Amino acid sequence: MIILSLIFWLVGLALLGGGIWLITLDGSWYYALAGIVLIVVGALTRSRRPAAQTLYALFLIATAAWSLWESGYDWWPLATRLGIFLILAIPLLITPKSGSRAGLALLLPVWAIIGVGTLASLTVDAHRVEGELSRDVVSEDANIGDTPQESWHAYGRNNLGQRYSPLEQITPENVTDLELAWQYQTGDVKRPEDVTETTYEATPLKIDNSLFLCTPHNWLIALDADTGEEQWVYDAKVPDESSRQHQTCRGVSYLPPSSGEPDDIDVQLASGPAEDLDAMQCDAQLFMPTSDARLIAVDPATGARCSNFADNGELDLLHNMPFKQAGFYYSTSPPVVADGKVIVAGSVNDNYAVDSPSGVIRAYDAKTGELVWNWDSGNPEETAPIAEGETYTTSSPNSWSIASADEELGMVYFPMGNRTPDQLGMYRSEAEEKYSSSVVALNLETGQVEWVQQFVHHDLWDMDTPAQPSLLDLDTEQGTQPALVIPTKQGDVYVLNRETGEPILPVSEQPAPQGTIEGDHAAETQPISSLSFRPPTLREADMWGATPFDQLMCRIQFKSLRYEGQYTPPSEQGTIVFPGNFGVFNWGSIAVDPKRQVMFGMPLYLAFTSTLVPKEGADLGETNQGEHGLNENAGGPYAVEMKPFLSPFGVPCQQPPWGYVAGTDLRTGEIAWKHKNGTIEDMTALPLPIKMGVPGIGGPIITESGVVFLAASVDDYLRGYDLSTGEQLWQTRLPAGGQATPMTYLNSQGEQMVVQVAGGHGSIGTTIGDYVVAYKLKQQ
Template sequence: MFIVSLIFWLVGLALLGGGIWLITLDGSWYYALTGVLLIVVGAMTRSRRPTAQLLYALFLIATAAWSLWESGYDWWPLATRLGLFLILAIPLLIPAKDASRAGLAVLLPVWAIIGVGTLASMAVDQHRIEGELNRDVVAESPDTGDSPKESWHAYGRSNMGQRYSPLEQITPQNVDNLELAWQYRTGDMMGPDDVTETTYEATPLKVGNSLFLCTPHNWLIALDADTGKEQWVYDAKVPDESSRQHQTCRGVSYLPPSNGDPDAIDVQAIDQPAENQAAIQCDAQLFLPTSDARLVAVDPATGARCANFANNGELDLMHNMPFKQDGFYYSTSPPVVADGKVIVAGSVNDNYAVKSPSGVIRAYDAKTGELVWNWDAGNPDETAPIAEGETYTTSSPNSWSIASADEELGMIYFPMGNRTPDQLGMYRSPSEEKYASSVVALSLETGQVEWVQQFVHHDLWDMDTPAQPSLLDLETEQGTQPALVIPTKQGDVYVLNRKTGEPILPISEKPAPQGTIEGDYAADTQPVSSLSFRPPKLQESDMWGATPLDQLMCRIQFKSLRYEGQYTPPSKQGTLVFPGNFGVFNWGSIAVDPKRQVMFGMPLYLAFTSTLVPKDGTDLGKTNQGEQGINENAGAPYAVDMKPFLSPLGIPCQQPPWGYVAGADLRTGETVWKHKNGTVEDMTALPLPIKMGVPGIGGPVITESGLVFMAASVDDYLRGYDLETGEQLWQARLPAGGQATPMTYLNSEGEQMVVQVAGGHGSIGTTIGDYVVAYKLKAQ
């Protein structure tokens, strides 16, 4: 029994030492007391005393009661609190020769009852909200944009950003009959010199009978929409650059031909690299943003550059920038084509330098590339084209996500980010404060501000507005209102009148934690929408791990960090940021059904930590590590160290679920259903499809039949859901991570296709690949 005793002693000593540390942080006494008990049981076990079994039985009862008090009847918290101790009991259940069995008679039933009771909790889902979204049509003939029914002409299908298709061939009743129709490999793979955030996030366009998509290294590819056969490839020849935070392309944009038929293009199969062709005069045009800060216009039919646009089809977006560091500015999202203009925003590296490029938004003539207007949040009133030799505002707030537009109202809507550095607010001007972390409506004609609605005041947490606004006409008690629906990282979904910016669903202001570094301040209050997926404030009892040992370490980390709830200011001590930098919602946004007036989203819950690191001459080591790690903030007195809040085993410190799907009524603001989404199949060494509710990044698409398609989660599946109930109806295994938003269309035979780009996501560790996969119903 020496080995058994030794195990008890080692586990006991670890829990005792860590438990005393936790007590000094004003944390739970449970772990220290457990450590003492295990050491005592270890000693008793070596001498084969029956009292060891009796004592351990009492310990299991007490631990079960404590676990239920802390977490309720919830499988994952219970299993990880009790699992190790139930395993440690097994040697005590083996009777020794000539030993009294009195202790065994008590321990065995206690062990069995607690074990079976814990296993039974798998059948209980405390986190599930059951309900049914409105199944009736509220708006008979809603505006779904100018994309033809069978096509997909913009990132969100149209400039309304609804991610809603009026197709209804694939239904909840027949979705089980979907099968793989074709598969294509782009050839663009993540390389050894790429930055971590190298990702496939593209949603293809479908124009005529061709698909157009971009790859992380800015290849623009045309495919036959029936077969997936390659028609041409344009390689923008983007050089490697280690200073980029992101190497991705979410999509391209389309300018229809002047003949009035947006699908009238005759795409040709080109057997040479399209970039080698001579530039031509273009009627229809595709616009490709590149990660070396260019905007390229190409002919949809051949992939040749458009000689009529800018400099032989290429526009240098670094013009008039105050600072031009390589890799600090580029566009990861498609521009908007509206009102005869191509309107471009860009991404500015977070927290690399105080003096960085501007976040200016610019509108160019879509045919010629001539600058029509520019809107700079640092100088918001001057929108006339900037003169040669002048510069935009240094580091002003940028818009890195996707915009939407309403040409009838003459407005374009941008989700706004923050001024870099994110965690240091002392560099911001009053105008930058006004427009940061907001949605801003600009005039399509002049670029002048029509209205702005801010979602975070004096943002110190990287809570950029990350998602494309969705536009629909909403039926309210006051009549039909032109609505804008936009989700945020902090978990709110705002429903605004897109003409005036006024709230349709109420917005309130709530007090926020105070106390910042010298020279900065925190806003007294922060806005909250009445439609919200914000999580409750974390408690020590929410800390989690695979075993009590890493749970204990997570509790120590939790108690060591500064945390007074959401919006706890950054600190040198280290601050817990929850929801974290990935946000409850990110660039995948939501999908809205303009007929039923409902939304489908994928709320995510992962905590991050943020630590301000004084630059007092000490060696910071490797800096500018992107989304996770130390970023230098050159020119500022503090670097910032950001990372997910993980246990020593590399799993989230807060207990699951971490990812859901949810449905809400946009007219009432009610969350009608909410279910765990995704499995741990691709997160662990054992490929077990256990439905845990896992993280993800990507977005959904709704069809008129009441189906939703979405991949996004960290297991490699494309799934189909019932919009009404949220139930998963279908899934298909993907060859790589599906961190892109799918789309759907009709092919030339009138068959509805569902297409998913599956290439993985470098920073969340999903399977890397280069696939485009298409599904359709089996032939009957």
């Protein structure tokens, strides 16, 4: 009994001390009161008084009532509030002192009822939105692009960015018959000297009967689409650079041959490294951006560099940059190939320096590499090719994600980021304010702006527009409209007329919190789409942890940080940013079915914190730690520290679920269904496949048969879903993290294949690897 009483005293003292701290922050009184009760229970237990059981039974009743009042009948909040206290009751039940039958008679049924009631909450999904998307085809002749049905010619299958395949061999009825067809390992693995954000996010292209994909260190690989056999490898020989924030490649781009037969590529088996081949005149071309700021053009058949493009197949993207710090500028996403041009944007490191390279978007002749136009968001009117010796605008907003194009309308659509530093808005010009955190439509021929739609005014939270726009024609009350659908980090999905930029689904403005550092300001209002996956404003009651102790610490953090809802400005005190800069949606974007005019997405919910660190007289120690960490903002008065809002045990401070899949009717903006996605199998030491709704990064694809494929989540699975209901139909274990968007095609035998790159993600801690895996239906 001495040991048991000591346990009660220690637990009680911890809760009392932390609870008093929380009360001083105007937080809940529960923890301090619980600490007092447990200290008393410990004293009664030490003196072997039967009142210990009675008091503990009343404590369990009060704790259960408080838990239900705060969180409702929801397993994870209840289990972590009640679990330890139910376990602590067991010694009181099994070691009763003679004469304590009355206390036992009360404690035993209370313990059993609360325990069974808590376990029963496992059967209730309090967060599930139940429903079904219509299976009716709205537009049988919908525009799905001119890519042959058996192929995949661009990151989103084609420049429409729909991530939709007309293949229907794999169906909701037979998807469970998928099995591994082949597996290939690239040999490009994470190195000890690599930056944290080393990721394998590539979606392969399928042209003729070959797959083309890039790797994190910019190897371009050709594989046989039937067998996965390696055909050739081109290694761009990218040097190590610790100043990069990312070491990744999301894909390559394709210029079809002038013959007009886009899939007529006779790929040859290489006898040695493709980079050692002499450069050659190319008809068809593959374009790969590199992490040392080059654009490389190679021949799809051999992997040899294209002598007709730029300097023997290499274009230096640092030309005319105002600043050229190593590792501060590069492209991680494939360029757009349209209208005879290859159009390149790039990523500028967040928060490393006020004076950084430009975010300019440039169109080059796809055959020669000659600059055709340049659009710099800091100098948006001047799009004629810049002269030698001139420079683009310093640190202007960039576009680091994937763009889309409509060659019939003559427009290319870029999701825009923010000007660095992200959290310090005093450096921005009027033009930079206009184009930051938006989508901009540029004229394919001239680069001039056709329209712009902004999603965050005066962005102080790193709410870059992260995702490729999806283009489809949408039936509306005003008739069929050319639509652009684009998700955002803050959770809104905007549906715009892609010809005019006008909203198809309503967009409104809402008041936003004020109060910034001296010299800056916050926008009085922020836009919101009527189609939105934004989460509710956080409350103290939403704080979570694996135990009451880290829950308590999360509550103390919550009350200590600045938080007045979404768009609370960053501060020296530290600000909660929710949704965080990881986004409700990120570069994986969404997938749309242009025939049924519906959408599949993977909304995520993780809070972050943003702290401005005054630099004057301070020893900051190590800075420039990547997107999540302390970054210097060289030349500015504040450094900034961005990180996930986590408990001392390393789990998110806001209660789960953290990840969902969802289906939406794009004509009405109605969210038809929303389900938890993913398990904690790879998040804990115990490999338990408990479906919790976990974070992830990557994107989905849709097939005409109504099957959706998605990996992305932090457990290492590729899954198939029913587009209509959202039900998971199939899953397979991946050899590494699947933080890439899959693709599908027909092989030479007419069999539908599904391919997933599985290489993991350095920032979110999934299993690292170098795999490409392909699946097809079992032979009957």
